[in-house]
Amino acid sequence: MQAQLQQLKDILAEVDDLMRAAAVLQWDLETYMPPGGVEARSQQLATLERLAHTRFVSEEVGRLLEDLHPLLEQEEPDSNTACLLRVTQSEYEKECKLPGELVAELARKTALAHTIWQNARETKTFSTFQPLLNELVDLMRRKAENLGYTDHIYDPLLDVYEPQMKTAEVAAIFKTLKDALVPLIQQIAERRDVVQDKVFQGHFDVKRQWDFSLEVLREIGYDFRCGRQDASAHPFTTSFSPDDVRITTRVASEHFSAGLFGSIHEGGHALYEQGIPREFVRTPLNNGASSAIHESQSRFWENVVGRSRPFWTHFLPRLQRFYPEQLANATVDQVYQAVNVVQPSFIRVEADEVTYNLHVFLRFELETDLLAGAIEVKDLPELWNQKMNIYLGITPPDDALGVLQDVHWSAGLFGYFPTYALGNVLALQFEQRMRQDWPGWDTEVAQGKFAPILHWQREHIHAHGRKFAPQELVQRVTGETINPQPYIAYLEAKYGELYGL
Amino acid sequence: MQAQLQQLKDILAEVDDLMRAAAVLQWDLETYMPPGGVEARSQQLATLERLAHTRFVSEEVGRLLEDLHPLLEQEEPDSNTACLLRVTQSEYEKECKLPGELVAELARKTALAHTIWQNARETKTFSTFQPLLNELVDLMRRKAENLGYTDHIYDPLLDVYEPQMKTAEVAAIFKTLKDALVPLIQQIAERRDVVQDKVFQGHFDVKRQWDFSLEVLREIGYDFRCGRQDASAHPFTTSFSPDDVRITTRVASEHFSAGLFGSIHEGGHALYEQGIPREFVRTPLNNGASSAIHESQSRFWENVVGRSRPFWTHFLPRLQRFYPEQLANATVDQVYQAVNVVQPSFIRVEADEVTYNLHVFLRFELETDLLAGAIEVKDLPELWNQKMNIYLGITPPDDALGVLQDVHWSAGLFGYFPTYALGNVLALQFEQRMRQDWPGWDTEVAQGKFAPILHWQREHIHAHGRKFAPQELVQRVTGETINPQPYIAYLEAKYGELYGL
Structure with missing residues (x-):
């Protein structure tokens, strides 16, 4: 069981490295990146987020989580291991509902949108931001539909930031x-x-x-x-x-x-x-x-x-x-x-x-x-x-x-x-x-x-x-x-x- | 053949995104990163470089290069496509000789070494850099041995920067x-x-x-x-x-x-x-x-x-x-x-x-x-x-x-x-x-x-x-x-x- 736990942790570490690398690229995009860099940056972010997602929703993670289920019962419910398994299981279930292509597209579009929003704000013209915002809202709706909901389409999006809140x-x-x-x-x-x-x-x-x-x-x-x-x-x-x-x-x-x-x-x-x-x-x-x-x-x-x-x-x-x-x-x-x-x-x-x-x-x-x-x-x-x-x-x-x-x-x-x-x-x-x-x-x-x-x-x-x-x-x-x-x-x-x- | 070329290009694009993302992380490491960040950064760089390497030396790339060999004969030798295939083939052969674990270890150690070198230079004490430099030289020797050479162990390392030069x-x-x-x-x-x-x-x-x-x-x-x-x-x-x-x-x-x-x-x-x-x-x-x-x-x-x-x-x-x-x-x-x-x-x-x-x-x-x-x-x-x-x-x-x-x-x-x-x-x-x-x-x-x-x-x-x-x-x-x-x-x-x- 400890070997499988280590395997899971290795994959989670890789996923985390990719997401944190994406965060560095995002930080740079918002602080120091010259304007010309946005096109390449949007591709790089899309690749990193897609790879992180793909790795996380892999069958291997699903199998490991299943294999490790008994450990969840053995460990103290508040222990780091039990909490790690619970949080991972819950994230895994959510992420599995999202196609990698949607994750990549959202990463790419939001990277492009940052510069366009910034320029729109500077020039005070909503119209230049509107087409991309339209696309983003459509992507968010797709995300919400994929994640699923019973009461309100906003529920699954809220849940990303505020788990279990409606x-x-x-x-x-x-x-x-x-x-x-x-x-x-x-x-x-x-x-x-x-x-x-x-x-x-x-x-x-x-x-x-x-x-x-x-x-x-x-x-x-x-x-x-x-x-x-x-x-x-x-x-x-x-x-x-x-x-x-x-x-x-x-x-x-x-x-x-x-x-x-x-x-x-x-x-x-x-x-x-x-x-x-x-x-x-x-x-x-x-x-x-x-x-x-x-x-x-x-x-x-x-x-x-x-x-x-x-x-x-x-x-x-x-x-x-x-x-x-x-x-x-x-x-x-x-x-x-x-x-x-x-x-x-x-x-x-x-x-x-x-x-x-x-x-x-x-x-x-x-x-x-x-x-x-x-x-x-x-x-x-x-x-x-x-x-x-x-x-x-x-x-x-x-x-x-x-x-x-x-x-x-x-x-x-x-x-x-x-x-x-x-x-x-x-x-x-x-x-x-x-x-x-x-x-x-x-x-x-x-x-x-x-x-x-x-x-x-x-x-x-x-x-x-x-x-x-x-x-x-x-x-x-x-x-x-x-x-x-x-x-x-x-x-x-x-x-x-x-x-x- | 065009479909296979596109498949190859898609993989190369992914590899390039990962390497350029690593370059952003490296740039940040040398410009703005606070000192505390080095440990996590070394892991992130190792992961990015290992993933780029693994993706590039995959069997899929080998098979695509083989399938595309006829295209290399058809295209004008100076055409972008012919040159792309030639350069990719040559890089592929070199990279295949390197274990992913060595690539990751070099990325991790060099990221750590940057800060240690910088401090050693500031304090003018070679001895604080020496142990890590020793490890790096060993890793470089391993890299050279893996890449192979006939005359001088330095040849394959020189070749990384100056292809075909001895x-x-x-x-x-x-x-x-x-x-x-x-x-x-x-x-x-x-x-x-x-x-x-x-x-x-x-x-x-x-x-x-x-x-x-x-x-x-x-x-x-x-x-x-x-x-x-x-x-x-x-x-x-x-x-x-x-x-x-x-x-x-x-x-x-x-x-x-x-x-x-x-x-x-x-x-x-x-x-x-x-x-x-x-x-x-x-x-x-x-x-x-x-x-x-x-x-x-x-x-x-x-x-x-x-x-x-x-x-x-x-x-x-x-x-x-x-x-x-x-x-x-x-x-x-x-x-x-x-x-x-x-x-x-x-x-x-x-x-x-x-x-x-x-x-x-x-x-x-x-x-x-x-x-x-x-x-x-x-x-x-x-x-x-x-x-x-x-x-x-x-x-x-x-x-x-x-x-x-x-x-x-x-x-x-x-x-x-x-x-x-x-x-x-x-x-x-x-x-x-x-x-x-x-x-x-x-x-x-x-x-x-x-x-x-x-x-x-x-x-x-x-x-x-x-x-x-x-x-x-x-x-x-x-x-x-x-x-x-x-x-x-x-x-x-x-x-x-x-x-x-």
């Missing part, structure tokens, strides 16, 4: 959130002028923004010996192994907060990936439990830590050293206000904590309707703008500030968006549990104590890699299932205090 | 060169003070060096839409397709010439790769004919063009704009002298045109002795320093300036070094031929006319990719076999004039 469950959670957030946003709107962001208005040298973000990342525990930060059109995190986890961000002189919180957000993802045990390397366990669990880490660091008063008590004096003229007289309270202004805005990744979720609802609704065939690609810009108006009362002046802002659809990441809001919800469930272990965690942040937070996350979340299904992990850590109430309570308390509601 | 032929050419160069260097040494490089002494801002090198590269025809320049420990060129050809260099404020000529050298390689016809993409024909032919292009641009008087007639005013204070009063003649000072020095890539070859002879002798077992890895530093003393009359003060300076051995590139000097030789044979077509090529460079040079190279050399064996290409272009006389005559004339011999 579209209807997401809709129910979003309904609860919406019922709490829409009135909260209204109340805030009435007291708009109470909270100001004047302190971060104006020009902030981008080189210094960059250096400050590196300093913050270093302090919260991101290990630069095993990582780096680069610039890209859309911030992302990628892992080639727990010892090589990279993030990207974008900085603009007029948007100080956007660059910094982009870095902290991706830093949160990176801390998760860097924290996965080395024994999981080159296996499917070297991954986060799900995208929502991943977002619970990134959104936690970005918002619950990064937009807190103690955080700025610690970091404002550091930041003042980078911008001595602009910020010499800034107070912690001014900065705390500036990073927590609630205001309808166009760009999701730059949105405040409260309105952020509405950006996600909008995308979730458009995605599900698009996949179900209720709406068409060509109508997306208009529908986007309509929904922005309904949810936030503003209309994007162009598609770069609207439907073209996110990288996700060009990358074939249909099903990902809801996990951002689910991550917000989970972040506060985890925070509640952490507070039981360490009641004063947030006040100690004021002294620059970030290591205990990371230590808690490492122990309760990162150490498990992908061993457990997301909802099982949530149950293990918090003792309950996903529950939006702590998040709603957090927002109401924080913004109630800020806006004097 | 160690004995190289030794004979080097003997001719040595007989001419050693007395020339002696004559120059007696008139050492005649040529000065004062104009480039001192501190040259590295950012400006970088920008100037980009300007030069752009003007000689390097297409940055399909390429880019980055920094690395050792300059190199890599191609992911003719539309994505990247170079690296290194700049140091006290070594103005080294950075610039590094860029021009790699630019010469890149022009070759960017000039390969797009119809060769994803086939073995998307390559230079050999390393010596490749070096003939890079050394030509670096030296015959870059170290010429007309080049500086054109570029000095441009350079003066980058360094207005330092170079305001510099004359073309001063700069021409400065970039042509002949002086024994430690670092090959920074050596003048004349002594450069002696650096190559030294490495060729050490490599051949090492492979033959006549010397041992542990003795390399001492033997290196002895030979430096014999050839150039100087002794490196440490191993960073001696045996550890080059990336090649850590990368398993045994057999590559001689091609630098062979490239020097070929560069002047090609130049002679180009002069027949365009007698005033060098004087027109003074007006910044580089396009006709590139055009000539594109037509006579680049356009053939790897269609012809190197010596056949030399014969086609020049009407003769490799011949060091034009190169010797060039050096004697140029440096005779400079030093008033």
Whole structure:
């Protein structure tokens, strides 16, 4: 049995090497690749993904999984081996439903789409992206049909990022959130002028923004010996192994907060990936439990830590050293206000904590309707703008500030968006549990104590890699299932205090 | 037959995708990879190279090549199809002799060796690199034994870079060169003070060096839409397709010439790769004919063009704009002298045109002795320093300036070094031929006319990719076999004039 386990691990290692190599090529495509390189790159990515897929769905893997079934009974259910076999079995069943040709075609088309989306966004012309997006939606529908579903065509795509979660469950959670957030946003709107962001208005040298973000990342525990930060059109995190986890961000002189919180957000993802045990390397366990669990880490660091008063008590004096003229007289309270202004805005990744979720609802609704065939690609810009108006009362002046802002659809990441809001919800469930272990965690942040937070996350979340299904992990850590109430309570308390509601 | 040809091409495309993906991972390893990434990277590279090898030496390829044999007779011998079949057949026979496990092990060990070599060079301690170099030499010996040879164990390794060339032929050419160069260097040494490089002494801002090198590269025809320049420990060129050809260099404020000529050298390689016809993409024909032919292009641009008087007639005013204070009063003649000072020095890539070859002879002798077992890895530093003393009359003060300076051995590139000097030789044979077509090529460079040079190279050399064996290409272009006389005559004339011999 041990020999067969080793055989399986060897194949999984090969598949992992191919997928991580593809991730390197993708990272390069989004950071340094010259424009001419896209055609060859799309072929290379298609080949790598096809080979990884073919190897994984081979009869050999099926036979080994069958042979190893008794081991699954013998081993402790929580053991690494049992979890590896379970996760592999489940992935194997899913992947077997996808033809290699579809996997390759999706890899090729999304690589090509990246450049086309980027140009479309730069020139603010949705029409140049539309034909390829049409093809991608068709490919996603084929993928969904192949994976199969009973309730909603969106279910199998959501399942890629959030195993076992259903579209209807997401809709129910979003309904609860919406019922709490829409009135909260209204109340805030009435007291708009109470909270100001004047302190971060104006020009902030981008080189210094960059250096400050590196300093913050270093302090919260991101290990630069095993990582780096680069610039890209859309911030992302990628892992080639727990010892090589990279993030990207974008900085603009007029948007100080956007660059910094982009870095902290991706830093949160990176801390998760860097924290996965080395024994999981080159296996499917070297991954986060799900995208929502991943977002619970990134959104936690970005918002619950990064937009807190103690955080700025610690970091404002550091930041003042980078911008001595602009910020010499800034107070912690001014900065705390500036990073927590609630205001309808166009760009999701730059949105405040409260309105952020509405950006996600909008995308979730458009995605599900698009996949179900209720709406068409060509109508997306208009529908986007309509929904922005309904949810936030503003209309994007162009598609770069609207439907073209996110990288996700060009990358074939249909099903990902809801996990951002689910991550917000989970972040506060985890925070509640952490507070039981360490009641004063947030006040100690004021002294620059970030290591205990990371230590808690490492122990309760990162150490498990992908061993457990997301909802099982949530149950293990918090003792309950996903529950939006702590998040709603957090927002109401924080913004109630800020806006004097 | 066409169906089988397509099948073969599909497999070759897959193999090429894997090898180019490996090249991306290697590029990243040498440019941006954080130190922690090396372990995973070595595994990923091993997997990619093993899969490429396994796919290429599959029975299917053997059978297709056999089936397609009649096509080889039908097609014009110079046609793309005939050349593709010939090159593939020859590569197939070589690759079949190598076990996949050896290919993977070499990929893994060289990836690990890169970081270890880099650290050893930084800390100037050969002993930290020695154990891995020992293993690499053993692997190279195994590779040579597997490939087979009749005369010298170095032959099959040389053949990887210079197909059909033998160690004995190289030794004979080097003997001719040595007989001419050693007395020339002696004559120059007696008139050492005649040529000065004062104009480039001192501190040259590295950012400006970088920008100037980009300007030069752009003007000689390097297409940055399909390429880019980055920094690395050792300059190199890599191609992911003719539309994505990247170079690296290194700049140091006290070594103005080294950075610039590094860029021009790699630019010469890149022009070759960017000039390969797009119809060769994803086939073995998307390559230079050999390393010596490749070096003939890079050394030509670096030296015959870059170290010429007309080049500086054109570029000095441009350079003066980058360094207005330092170079305001510099004359073309001063700069021409400065970039042509002949002086024994430690670092090959920074050596003048004349002594450069002696650096190559030294490495060729050490490599051949090492492979033959006549010397041992542990003795390399001492033997290196002895030979430096014999050839150039100087002794490196440490191993960073001696045996550890080059990336090649850590990368398993045994057999590559001689091609630098062979490239020097070929560069002047090609130049002679180009002069027949365009007698005033060098004087027109003074007006910044580089396009006709590139055009000539594109037509006579680049356009053939790897269609012809190197010596056949030399014969086609020049009407003769490799011949060091034009190169010797060039050096004697140029440096005779400079030093008033």
